[in-house]
Amino acid sequence: MRHALVCGLRVRDRRHEEGAEDAASREAGVIQHKGVPMKTALAVFVSVWVSAGPAWAGLGQPAASVLADQQRMHAQLRTRANDSYTVQQIEVADGTVVREYVSPAGLVFGVAWQGLKVPDLTQLLGAYFPVYQAAVPAPVRRRAPVVVHTEALVVEMSGHMRAFVGRAYVPSLVPRDVTPEVIQ
Amino acid sequence: MNAHSVAVVWLVRRWIALVLAVGLLVLPGCGGGSSPSNGSSPSSGSSPNSSSLRSPYAAITGPNVQPIAVNGDFAYGYPNDVLTSVTICVPGTATCQTIPNILVDTGSSGLRIISSQLDLALPAVMSGSTPLGECVEFVDSYVWGPVVTADVAIADEKAAAVPIQMLGSPDFAAPPSLCSSSGLPEQDTVESFGANGVLGVGLFAYDCGPACMPQSAATPAIYYSCPSASAPCTPTAVPLANQVQNPVWRFPQDNNGVIISLPPVDASGAASVAGTVVFGIGTASNNGLGSAQVYTTDAQGSFITVYQGKAYPGSYLDTGTSVLALLDPVTLGIPLCAANTATGGLYCPSTTVSATATTQGANGTIGTVGFSIANANTLASPPNWAFNDVATPFGAAPEAFVWGLPFFFGRNVFVAIEGQSTPAGVGPYWAY
Numbered sequence: 001m002r003h004a005l006v007c008g009l010r011v012r013d014r015r016h017e018e019g020a021e022d023a024a025s026r027e028a029g030v031i032q033h034k035g036v037p038m039k040t041a042l043a044v045f046v047s048v049w050v051s052a053g054p055a056w057a058g059l060g061q062p063a064a065s066v067l068a069d070q071q072r073m074h075a076q077l078r079t080r081a082n083d084s085y086t087v088q089q090i091e092v093a094d095g096t097v098v099r100e101y102v103s104p105a106g107l108v109f110g111v112a113w114q115g116l117k118v119p120d121l122t123q124l125l126g127a128y129f130p131v132y133q134a135a136v137p138a139p140v141r142r143r144a145p146v147v148v149h150t151e152a153l154v155v156e157m158s159g160h161m162r163a164f165v166g167r168a169y170v171p172s173l174v175p176r177d178v179t180p181e182v183i184q
Numbered sequence: 185m186n187a188h189s190v191a192v193v194w195l196v197r198r199w200i201a202l203v204l205a206v207g208l209l210v211l212p213g214c215g216g217g218s219s220p221s222n223g224s225s226p227s228s229g230s231s232p233n234s235s236s237l238r239s240p241y242a243a244i245t246g247p248n249v250q251p252i253a254v255n256g257d258f259a260y261g262y263p264n265d266v267l268t269s270v271t272i273c274v275p276g277t278a279t280c281q282t283i284p285n286i287l288v289d290t291g292s293s294g295l296r297i298i299s300s301q302l303d304l305a306l307p308a309v310m311s312g313s314t315p316l317g318e319c320v321e322f323v324d325s326y327v328w329g330p331v332v333t334a335d336v337a338i339a340d341e342k343a344a345a346v347p348i349q350m351l352g353s354p355d356f357a358a359p360p361s362l363c364s365s366s367g368l369p370e371q372d373t374v375e376s377f378g379a380n381g382v383l384g385v386g387l388f389a390y391d392c393g394p395a396c397m398p399q400s401a402a403t404p405a406i407y408y409s410c411p412s413a414s415a416p417c418t419p420t421a422v423p424l425a426n427q428v429q430n431p432v433w434r435f436p437q438d439n440n441g442v443i444i445s446l447p448p449v450d451a452s453g454a455a456s457v458a459g460t461v462v463f464g465i466g467t468a469s470n471n472g473l474g475s476a477q478v479y480t481t482d483a484q485g486s487f488i489t490v491y492q493g494k495a496y497p498g499s500y501l502d503t504g505t506s507v508l509a510l511l512d513p514v515t516l517g518i519p520l521c522a523a524n525t526a527t528g529g530l531y532c533p534s535t536t537v538s539a540t541a542t543t544q545g546a547n548g549t550i551g552t553v554g555f556s557i558a559n560a561n562t563l564a565s566p567p568n569w570a571f572n573d574v575a576t577p578f579g580a581a582p583e584a585f586v587w588g589l590p591f592f593f594g595r596n597v598f599v600a601i602e603g604q605s606t607p608a609g610v611g612p613y614w615a616y
Contacts, residue, residue, distance in 0.1 A: 093402035095395060112581060116395055116404045117321055118366035125367075133367050137529065139376060141262035143506045145578045145586065146324050146368070147529055156580040158323055158509060160291035160500055161384070161391060163484035167580045184581030 058126015059111055059153075060170055063088070063102040084178045085109070098124065101183050103175045110169035110183035118157065118164050125168055128153050132168070154180065238551065239476035239596045239616045241447050241459075246470040247340035248438045248463040252446075254570040254589075255456035258285045262378050263569050264506035264589040266446075268461065270295060270383055273335040274304055275345045280337070285380045288461055289504035290444060290599050292384035294391045294428035295336055296320070296327060296349040298373060301380045306332035309347050311409040311420045317356065318349055318407050318428060319363035320391065322382075323505055323586075325371040327351045328359040330410070336431040338383075341463050343434035347426055351381070360417045362405040382504070385442045385461065387485045387612035388602050389433040396422050433601045438464025440604035441611060443471055444503055448594030451536060451558060453568030457593070465598050465615075466607035476598055476615040478608045479545030485612060488544040489553075489585035498582035499543070501597065501614050505588030508555060508575035520577070521560050530560035531575045541585060545613065555591070 063086065078089040086102040096115030103109045113119050122129050132155050135148040145158035146166075157166030167183050174180055252268045261267065266288045272295075273280035283301050308315045309331040316331040329351045336343045350356075352372025359370060371377040384391065392406050398421040407427070408417035433439050446459035464471045481487050481500075489499040491511065507530065513520055516539075521532035531537075536558040544550050558573040572593040578586060591597075600611030608615065 094400070094404040096404075114582065116392070117319075117406060118368065120362065120365040121367045122361075122365045129367060136367065136369070139369065140526065140528075141378070142264070142530075143262070143323060143378070143504060144529070144576050144588070145505075145509045145580075147577065156578065158578055158580060158584065158586060159321070160323070160485060160502055160504075161293060161320075161386060161388065162393065162395075163486055163498070163500075164321060165498060165580045165582060165584070181579075184583075 058123065059108055059128045059168060060173060061108050061126055063100075063106045063108060084175050085182070099184075101169070103173060103178075105175075107173050109173035109175070109178075110167065110180065112165075112167040112183050114163070114165040116162055116164070118159075118166065121168075125153075125155075128168070128170065236552075236554075237595060237616070239474060239598070241445060241594050241596055243447075244443065244445050244460055244462050244470050244596070246462075246468065248468055248471065249460045250339040250463075251458060252288050252444075252461050253456070253458050254446075254454075256567065256569045258379075260375050260378055261285070261569075262506065264571060264574070265378055266459075266503055266589060267379060268338075268383065270297075270381070271337040272297065272302070272304060272306075272348070273337065274306060275333050275335050277335075279304060280335075283380050287377075287379040287382040287504060288444070289382050289384050289502070290386045290442075290597075291500065291502035291504040292320070292322065292382065292391065293386045293388040293430040294349065294384045295334075295346070295381065295431055296329075296351055296384070296428070297381035298377060298379075299329060299350045299353040300374065302350060304334070306334050306348075306350070308332055309426050311407070311422065311426075314409045314411045315356070316407060316420070316422065316426065317410040317417050318391075319359065319405065320349070320428075321366060321368060322371075323502075324368060325376070326359075326363060326366055326368045327372055327377070328363055328370065329353045329372065330356045331407075331426070331428060336434075338431070338461075339463065341432075341435045341438060343431040346431050346434050347428045348431075349428050351377070355413060357408075357410040357413050357415065357417050360405070360408060362419065363408075383431070385430060385432055385599060387481060387599060387614075389430050389604070390424050390427040391429070392422070392427055393424070396427060397424060398422075430601060432463060433604060435463060438467045438471070439601075440467065440606045441465040441598060441600040443596050443598050444592055445596045446592045446594070449570050449572050451556065451573055453563055453571040455567045455569055457570040465600055473598060473606075473608055473615055474596075476596070477549050477551050478547065478598075478600075478613050478615045479543060479549050479551070480547040480609075480613040482546055486582070486584070487546060487614070489541050489587075490544060491539075491541040491585070495544075496583045496585050498584035499587065500584065501587045501591060501599075503589050503592055505586050506574075507588050508557070508590050509578040509584075509586035509588060510555075510575060511585075512577045512579055516557070518557065525561075527560040527564055529576055531557045531577070532559050532561055533557060534559065536573060543587075547613075551616075553587070553591070 076091040080087040088100040101110035148155040155168040269284040271282045407422045409420040410417040443462040489496040518533035521527035556573040557575040572590040598615035602612040
């Protein structure tokens with residue numbers, strides 16, 4: 001199952017990489033942020049400082065919830081967009097970086113994180129947290145990265161002291177022209 | 185299955201493995217022995233040629249040397265669970281206890297003991313006037329418990345009054361929701377943890393470091409102030425002196441790092457492996473760097489692996505990860521073992537695959553590392569317990585090769601602690 005999934009997507013990914021420069025000019029899009037339109041290429045960021053404790057929109061939730069969460073967040077938010085998806089990058093003062101990938105339909109289809117510790121996945125995975133917990137492999141006799149691959153949800157996480165990384169996405173919500181490998 | 189049928193299945197599997205191995209030996213051009221350049225395509229073949237290693241395994245003896253072992257002797261152990269023993273004392277006293285079956289972990293820093301194994305009354309480390317608790321994450325679990333102070337003795341070395349952590353203390357507050365919100369399982373029992381504790385001898389002197397200090401911009405939810413067993417704990421900043429620390433850097437001598445020295449194992453594994461952890465780098469006649477290459481790390485303790493021209497910048501060496509974690513089935517062209525089995529999630533190639541990658545330090549050092557991936561189902565047969573060729577995929581970013589315990593067999597690997605001077609410069613670095 002995973003085989004076929006990743007295989008098919010890699011083809012698209014390669015095309016994406018090869019055409020990256022063309023795509024950059026073609027995909028140069030407009031970001032709407034706080035009502036200010038901005039011409040931007042793939043790697044142009046918009047930064048806004050917001051206040052209060054970390055909270056994130058949940059996987060599968062509308063992108064509007066990301067903006068709503070800003071109010072409660074002591075974090076820097078950067079937005080990056082192209083034709084296929086938008087990335088909301090949240091930088092918490094403790095060094096945690098969370099990226100949320102929003103589809104043109106306005107749903108968060110993937111999240112990725114890195115930081116000193118694993119962030120609050122009850123918030124980050126939202127309604128999918130119980131799915132993740134149910135799918136985490138029962139204790140196996142090894143110590144290795146956590147990898148959950150189901151049709152409903154993919155979660156991969158690993159790390160060592162002071163550096164934990166992970167990502168999660170909902171395969172059915174990933175836009176058709178996007179490879180999950182962009183979720184990093 | 186009864187014992188007889190288990191034995192028959194094991195013999196059949198062994199026979200198949202032997203046939204496959206012999207088959208490989210007579211196939212021309214199947215790798216092994218040669219030393220291909222940067223990032224060769226994976227090929228079937230035997231284990232990487234140990235003679236090409238810069239710092240091959242060499243037995244080390246001396247007063248600064250502590251035995252470590254991988255074998256099936258510990259009831260709650262698992263394959264590639266590398267264990268040692270540690271003596272803990274009430275600070276400044278001769279009231280001591282030696283605790284066996286402690287995991288040796290280069291991926292963390294600090295000593296942590298499952299509380300049920302501890303008979304001593306150790307003084308609590310306080311946050312102001314309230315006891316200090318800590319939530320620590322490992323690769324696939326979290327642990328929780330109070331920070332206490334102990335004298336820690338290993339081999340002829342002794343660290344006085346070091347903050348250590350007790351795990352699963354019944355008299356302490358329950359794990360806060362910010363600790364369990366990772367969704368990772370709690371492993372505060374011997375059975376779940378697979379050891380009586382963990383001896384973190386990694387790159388860092390302090391487990392959290394400056395990020396958890398009061399001067400930090402924000403306090404991560406790692407250390408907690410815990411007023412009572414029933415009241416909720418709240419995240420708190422902790423000065424370095426009160427943080428759980430790598431006992432090695434607190435030794436009066438031989439305190440700049442360790443050597444993990446493990447003999448090689450065959451491609452089919454070994455029932456038992458006896459090695460050592462050696463204290464100090466270039467501090468005594470038995471712990472010099474020799475021809476080992478020094479790879480400095482970034483501030484997070486990671487360096488770069490390059491495979492087939494692509495960089496994996498989150499890579500690290502970790503005795504506490506029991507397998508190699510790298511790449512994916514498509515890139516490697518090999519399948520995973522069947523899900524929902526004991527080997528589910530591991531690679532299961534029809535024949536052993538060997539390949540090379542290069543590792544790159546932040547200091548620009550570049551060196552070739554060979555690795556092999558065998559069929560985990562074939563290896564899973566008893567009685568073997570130590571393996572250099574078990575692997576699982578990994579894909580989160582920053583992308584990484586996790587060089588787990590299989591990497592360490594057949595090598596003397598140096599782990600230099602941050603800020604400590606060695607003959608090859610200041611840590612943190614790895615050398616091999």
